[in-house]
Amino acid sequence: MFKKIATLKTAADFKEYLNSLKISLPFDEKIQSGTGSPLAQPRKINGRTAGNSIAVLPMEGFDGTSEGNPTAASFRRWQRFGMSGAKLIWNEATAINPEGRGNPHQLMMLDSTVGELARLREATVKTHKERFGNTDDLVIGIQLTYTGRVAHPHDLNHGEPKIVYHHPLLDERMGLKPDYPVLTDAEISHIADDFIKASVLSQKAGFDFVDIKHCHGFIGHELLSAVDRPGRYGGSLENRTRFLQEIVAGIRAKAPGLDIAIRFSATDFVPFRYDKEGKGEPVPFTGKYRYAFGGDGTGLGTDLTEPVAFMDILAKLGIKLISVSVGAGYNVHLLRPSAIPACDVYQNPEDPLIGVARLINVSAEMKRLRPNFLYVGCGYSYLQQWLPNVAQGVVSQGKADFAGIGRIVLCYPEIAADILSGKPINQRLLCRTCSDCVTAYRNGLLAGCYALDDYYKKSTYGDQLRLLKSKK
Template identity: 30%
Template sequence: MPAIFEPLTLRSLTIRNRLWVAPMCQYSVEDRDGVPTDWHLVHLGQFAAGGAGLVVTEATAVSPAGRISPQDTGIWNDEQAAVWARIVRFLHSQGAAAGVQLAHAGRKASTFRPWSEERGTVPAEDGGWEPVAPSATPFPGYATPRALDTEEIAGIVADFAAAARRAVEAGFDVLEIHAAHGYLLHEFLSPLSNERTDGYGGSLENRARLLLEVVRAVRAAAGDAVVFVRFSATDWTDGGWNEDDTATVAGWAAAAGANLFDVSTGGNVPATIPTEPAYQVRFATLVRDTVDAPVCAVGLITDPEEAEEIVRFGRADAIMMGRELLRDPHLPLRAASVLGATIDYTPPQYLRAPFA
């Protein structure tokens, strides 16, 4: 059996293969109430029918102020959770595990969605809100955020815990804490965005404090669900967050209850990123080797043979794909044919059109 089609067990969850769907923002809640729609059901459901092992939602806000755009999904109330439960039931019916990415956008919140004619921060008169961050330091081109006080920080930890409880009640198997791509938890980790002088700023231990509080709170609320942490392993900027910091903090997060690390890069500050196929895999491997914990790799991994090589040679335990699955939602089924894997989860409705 090809390595990417071997099941992976995390806690009591066995995921049928190692080809997973990365979180991909859809910016498609037109009512701006955070409630997922039929778009999300069909968008996510197609990947489960297409053979993915794990399907992870887009960045799903733990509070209204944590949304990247007004059109983001959320899981801060029971109405949202009830609709997510319907989506989870469909993913499970197709044999896929269901994951939710719990997120707070921090200083990158309240922005126009990518295809809008406008750019930057949505003003209050258009439904926007004041973003918050560790420090009153804006992301270039966005509004200056308000620095959080310690009472508000405690409230954010509570928001993550409440969202985790709702996610478990909705049936999600995996809860991913989003600490990457320049959003709130990453902003606290990086000295380029965290200029605090209290217990949440300065040293690496202090800058990691909020993330570890969130990990412990989510782990306590998660029951037997699996907890991931998504990191950006480097800011790609001198003096910023880097891969050694990531490996160190991942070790602390593992001790706090995280079960797997989803390793990406960048997003906190504008930077020149030297992209090439599989360019972020080496960062995932560093975390895997340092922490002795499972990791998944992301970033311009586009063909089954490449994914198979990464997993087979121990550079990562699983692969998350994004854009390539948008192009071909049935890529896992096609990969099974290409690599000669014997699987039993091709939808019977599709058997008349084998993935040869």
């Protein structure tokens, strides 16, 4: 059994538990407030300034219309990001075309939706202004995505995979036969064109930057491990990053001034599956596992040689703003450490704190090896009451430039403002990482906090979630 974070009452308890797990995390005993606080430090991003060192991470709400427009729920969600107090808001995965959607409710950046997405951004800015007065130092970006392998554009129960290579383990899991079509070079080039179009539209909508998503198993990430793919987009790292290089060239030509960011998974493991007790275990693989970008060939370890070479390519492309994540949808404990995994996901194969330390330390190591970027860290929500201490520790020790916060913002939208103003953390609003937000979206419901936010908890979606959980 893993110790619950809530039971680690003192800093000494917390540190002792970290020691027992043989992990370490930066930790500041005293949380500072006011302009001298490490988390209050402004950061320059592409000629703009983010007024502090806290970022809201991309989090989809699975609440768009079938046309890809935002709904009232999307507006509420983004406005809450605006009231968080974070000065960098990195908005969610937004599909660049209909076939690239991860789910039928994903937002899309199209000619037909750009007006509503511009309104969504404006509403976020307006809320921030009402709450904090100044928006000159608010930087807002949007993550652009093409799902690829796990695309579900029309029906959550019916995948429409677009793959860039035949993956020995994932193909088997998904029932894809050896003759299942692989995206051609021409099709990949067409998808790159759609990223460029969506970037032009994002600039029109007022976003300061676009993130060309390369994490969590989606197309950019899958291309990074396309070592066996022949042709222009596979094999060498140069070829595996051609997709990104073409997108960046197109954005520079067609949307000058728009900043480009990258969120990528800097390491990855083999897919995990249920063992006999329902716990996660790695799918067995014999030989060298070559399909994990940033992996060491064992399927369960890290080698940052290629991610560092990738950063050198990013430097040449003029990309500065980075979010380093880990893993993919097939090994979720790596990317989203949780006390209770979603109800149709394997149980934790490791203490979630080990996952938190991996996320924070891999990003810190990338920053140590390639310091000339702005790093947005992630994986902090599981830390709960110790989040401010670790976040401040990471930033004050220069191990990241921004503390990026995800799930905790869903239930405690003003957490950044509270930390920065020296208010004690509101323990009642802490995310306990119960994964209801994830269970909900995996079952076609809106993603939000069903434990603490009445908007979801008391809605018909809340009733549906409770019903489906009672049946599992």
